[in-house]
Amino acid sequence: MTTGGQWNRRSVLRGAAAMAGAVAAAPLLGGVATALGGDADALFKAGKFEEAGRAYEKILKSDPANVRAARQRGYVGLLANKFADAEKYLQKALELAPGDMDAHQLLADCYLRQDKLAASVPHWRAIGEESYAKWFSAVQGAPYQIHGDIGRAEFLRMDPMPQVEVSLNGGPPKHFTFYTGAPSMGMRSTVAKEAGLTPVASQKIDYEGGQIWAHYGVLESFKVGGLELRNVPVGWSSTESGEDVDTDNDGMIGTWVFYHLLTTFDYAGRSLILRRPTPDAVKTASAGTKPLPLWLAGDHYLHSIGSIAGSGPRVMGTNFGGSGVMAAVVFGDTAERLKIRTDHDRPLETFGHSAPTVVLPCYPEEIRVGSAVARDIYCEAATRGGTNEYGFDVPAAVFQCFWKPYNITLDFTGMNLYVAPGKAT
Incomplete structure (x- = not known):
């Protein structure tokens, strides 16, 4: 899963499937x-x-x-x-x-x-x-079948991770978070069992200094508000003894779900809005907003155009959901090169992609993605992972705290990202 201390693609995917927290190092791809x-x-x-x-x-x-x-x-x-x-x-x-x-x-x-x-x-x-x-x-028939036109779920809480109410296989409400740093939808082992899921494949993986089991299956029905997805590939994790790995949430919605829909992360309005991705829906969700390019690297890492500390327009990682108090993670030598104020005396030991890492507090004068702007806000400078092995330079990736005054819509058909201040209409 790891080679010479570096994360390969398999460990990144499996760590995310285990419902890992926010990325604290540059994404890698073998x-x-x-x-x-x-x-x-x-x-x-x-x-x-x-x-x-x-x-x-x-x-x-x-x-x-x-x-x-x-x-x-x-x-x-x-x-x-x-x-x-x-x-x-x-x-x-x-x-x-x-x-x-x-x-x-x-x-x-x-x-x-x-x-x-x-x-x-x-x-x-x-x-x-x-x-x-x-x-x-093992997936029979078309996956991610969309039923309904729109599903809106209010945030049950914002921090440390946004949480919404969902239903699995017509069962009682479950509290799921979401994170675009994760690929598939994941859930706790006990939740998977309650939903009647059985694994079609399982594998032992490395996770936060130990080992867990990653299981893979197919969920018949996933519902958010008035929108339902059917035949959804999902994952769940368990300890060696079969216990839950994570008990903070019932599950996590990853990028694979979001890119089948027109997804709005309405932070200012404290809600998640999922729409059938039609031209009319895009027109409604993006009214009056200038599109930014959207790129998807690997199978779930989102990027757009932004700037940090006077860098000028650059490709930036754009993450939604997850946890953490930083507005952005600054990669490699970016903080030093752009003379970003960095506190070298207060290193923070954390995890990135489920692996131990160290970050340093830093405070860029400005971060900008479209109309979204933050100034002198707390960020973290990664002390490893300076080379983005997706092959293109990424000076920083922004996270949940950066987006809180805004609503953001992702259109994976036109590959556009729309940022607007305040609540979504």
Whole structure:
């Protein structure tokens, strides 16, 4: 699960499935797009994805057998949910190099996002994710079937993690939190048992210095307000003795659920709003708001454009839900390079992706994502994980405390993020 102290993709996913807290280190992805070089790679590293895509295409015109260019061009498409482009180039990369693990991984995520679960299975298997292969093989029929047009759930509480009321398989109300730093929907072992779930795959994983069991199954019905999802892949965790790992909440909603819907995190109005993703719904939710780009790296890490401490427009991690009192995590040498005030005398020992890490309090003069702005607010500077192994530079990622005066809507069809002050209408 960990190699040389660094987190690989499997440990990130499994840690999130175990309902881990907020990320306190840069997200990692097993080496995709490392060893950068050349104009195309420089553009990609700088977050100029469309320009990088054109540069990779130019490389392929002169060198059609260039595996890296094909894989990277597919990756550019996947970041923006341009699935036809992603499939075309990632399949080309695998034709050229059938054993390319990075291409298999990216193509597995590409099929997963489109609910082509059967098509994803051989690629999960190729990268050694046998539990995922068994899990998705067990899903019969279309997953994430949407019934109803809108579901609104008021926050039962805001801190330390927002909590909403949901129903599983028509049962009594359960208190779930949410976090886009987690992939699938997860729940406590006892909650899964009450809902009648049985695992289709299980695996022992590392978690906060010990080991737990991660189980995978399929939930018949998940309901929030007036909106219901049916046939939902879910996970739950238990200790060796079968006890719950986390008892603070009944479960957690992850990014896989949100990207099937038009999702509004209405922090100012203290509610979670889930809509069927139609053009009319997008128009209603985003009225009068300028769109920002939305990129999805890996299978659940969200990014948009923002700035920190005068950095100018940069790709920024954008996280919703989770816990923690920081407005942002500042990665690598960003705090030093941008001369952000940092308190080196008060290190904080915490966990990032369920692994021990140390962060330092810091206070950027300004953080901005669209119309959302915070000044001289408490943040944390990560002391490890300075290189974002998704292949592009990310100086910081913002978290729940940053968003509290705003409402934010995520449109995964148009791949736009909308930020507006105050309550959602």
